[in-house]
């Protein structure tokens with residue numbers, strides 16, 4: 001009942017010519033998108049060029065971040081209306097690199113998420129614990145706290161627009177993936193939190209992606225878990241061959 005969403009986060013990679021070449025290769029090799037949604041999130045500078053190529057194709061476009069104001073004197077920031085104008089349907093908020101390197105906290109992430117919703121962008125809310133937090137037995141507390149804070153003041157009607165990405169920080173870019181069973185357990189905890197906040201029916205509609213070293217050789221097992229509804233893919237989304245294999249996951 002939930003359409004899986006495979007999203008590629010290109011981070012700070014790809015000039016415009018490189019981005020165009022990657023999208024052209026993706027479109028050439030795209031498998032039949034039977035009941036699955038795919039999305040790429042290029043850097044801001046490549047959004048326009050990539051968006052033009054993706055128009056009327058099965059691959060969607062997303063931003064990697066957004067500021068909460070619509071416009072104003074916010075040097076370096078990009079707003080939700082600007083992302084919409086570039087053709088984006090989704091935006092990532094609260095990625096661990098934004099939280100850790102740029103010092104973003106839950107309150108800011110929540111403002112960004114609500115700004116996205118207010119401008120008809122679907123937010124992908126990233127949550128996840130660090131290695132020391134996991135080792136200290138705090139993983140669930142941290143993740144549940146991030147989910148609750150990220151969704152503060154988000155009403156029932158908006159919830160189905162939200163995607164949650166569980167990305168254990170220790171698994172991002174490290175090759176150290178959570179086991180499918182551990183990932184499933186955390187996804188079930190996140191869904192239980194959504195049930196507490198919004199009720200069973202609404203919680204069942206929300207897609208929860210797993211992210212953290214998703215690769216062609218582990219995607220099938222991850223995607224076979226009942227509460228894993230997609231993947232947020234970093235490194236393996238940077239080449240057409242690996243991302244196409246991930247989009248074409250077999251359950």
Ligand code: PEP
Nearest residue numbers: 172173211212213234235
């Ligand atoms: C990410 O950037 O969200 C991510 C999960 O990266 P990687 O797949 O490289 O671990």
